[in-house]
Amino acid sequence: MSFLEKCKILKKESENLGIVDTKVKNEALKEVAKSLKEYQDYILKENAKDVENAVKKNTKESLIDRLRLNEDRIDGMIEGIHQIIELKDPVWRSNEVWTLENGLTISKMSVPLGVIGIIYESRPNVTVDAFSLALKSGNCILLRGSSTSLHSNKALVYAIQEGLKKSKISPNAVALVDDPDRALVKKMLTLNEYIDLIIPRGGKSLIDMVVKNATVPTIETGVGNCHIFVDESANLEKALDIIENAKVQRPGVCNACESILIHQNIAQTFLPKLYDRLHERVELRGCENTQRIISVKAASDEDWAEEYLDYILAVKVVEDINEAIDHIRKYGTKHSESILTEKLKNANDFLRKVDAAAVYVNASTRFTDGGEFGFGAEMGISTQKMHARGPMGLNELVTVKYTILGNGQIRG
Secondary structure, rough: HHHHHHHHHHHHHHHOOOOOHHHHHHHHHHHHHHHHHHHHHHHHHHHHHHHHHHOOOOOHHHHHHHHOOHHHHHHHHHEEEEEEHHOOOOOOOOEEEEEEEOOEEEEEEEEEEOOEEEEEOOOHHHHHHHHHHHHOOOOOOEEOHHHHHHHHHHHHHHHHHHHOOOOOHHHHHHEEOOOOOOHHHHHHHOOOOOEEEEEEOOOOOHHHHHHHOOOOOEEOOOOOEEEEOOOOOOOOOHHHHHHHHHHHHOOOOOOOEEEEEEEEEHHHHHHHHHHHOOOOOOOOEEEEHHHHHHEEEEOOOHHHHHOOOOOOOEEEEOOOOOHHHHHHHHHOOEEEEEEEEOHHHHHHHHHOOOOOOEEEOOOHHHHOOOOOOOOOOOOOOOOOOOOOOOOOHHHHHHHEEEEOOOOOOOOO
């Protein structure tokens, strides 16, 4: 089936899916969850091909980790589906109903967007997350993963469609662009007739390309140059644990910490502790003041703006919270930022003044995630301000329709 034919079928199917009962959608998701388990060995076999190809290309380990599937990660996908099943259906809900003096009753109702296209890199779990969220919110979905995960995505979509065949929802509610030709991506970005929203999920180059070329409405997601500011009042032992988690747990994801800002009054005490905790696993790059205290590579201006997605961390000593906030304003990507402090005023100042989708006090940036926020999964982390911001769950995948009930009213 050609790419354009898939898009036409999705658009037609979206007319049906948009009005499907919640129970039917949940039963379909249950069948998909069963199917993923049933086809687990096949999925892992196909994923191994992608991992092998990545290793041959000398892909860095943190990115191979994003690509790799195992039984636990498939179980995690399945658990995510069950979490979405338990969530309230976002379709055909209203918190706003009012009646005018002329007797017209107006309701602001939530309705599906229609067809969502998602363009994403490496992580095959996005295939399942995106499909599940789209289905529960009444949307059809067009998936375009990277060529590096093509075998994995084909296997996952096969399992999804086999599950749908056992439900009352057509397997045509989901489609995969399985042709690696990049020209199809640019074509996808201009198919306003068939696609209602494009979500790019990946690195800066992908997102910039989509924003530059799309005529279909887009939501920017993903780029995460995330900072942690260690205030002079911070609990230093907690700070070490938080920074280690934010950098080391999964360095190849967008909510991993890339830069540490340290108040000058604690630099002499804290930097050696940070070095001892991380230097065997993480390459530290520091400003001149940092280099005077610990032996690390010099950080360049480019380092402050870099989303490493690797075991690399930029470290800067700052005068105070104001310099930390100014640094984040200059180099941050409006994703996730954190302050470690015991001063309520500094915590409040940071929360109010830092412009990001997620702002933390005394916690790791790694929590910026749809599953962690209770959304079951996410389409991505939106770093823009319209129409959604932060982890995009079910409620961010609907739009509104005004319904007006009358009894013969005409406008004078």
